Amino acid sequence: SLNEPTFVVPPKIADDPECLKVYNETMDTIWKAYNKLAETVPPEDARYVLPNGCTTNITITMNARELLHFFRLRCCNRAQWEIREMADEMLRLCKEVSPTIFAKAGPPCVSDKCPEGKLSCGHPRKI
Incomplete structure (x- = not known):
């Protein structure tokens, strides 16, 4: 137990x-x-x-490419709050260790157009 x-x-x-x-x-x-x-x-x-x-x-293993993909999905305002908070903290730590690789990491709306279409929150996040 x-x-x-x-x-x-x-x-x-x-x-x-x-x-x-x-x-x-x-x-x-x-x-x-x-x-x-x-x-x-x-x-x-x-x-x-x-x-x-x-x-x-949980324990996970991700390379830089997978981390970038994870951050696009889970740093988004539409992600569930708990996973979003964890992703934001992971991104903060990644930027400390490798600022060049993760400079533009985060939800798509940070560096590109939001892919959510009509479901977009309309509020790009600052990471």
């Missing part, structure tokens, strides 16, 4: 005290259910009750 719960709280929930209370109570209930299940079934099966907000550690 997992030792202690770690959940991501979306900013809009964190900013609303009533929503945050409901969120935390729900996570507590889910955590108790997970631990109860983990007493009798393998943890990988018990994990199925955990919500999307449960943290997951």
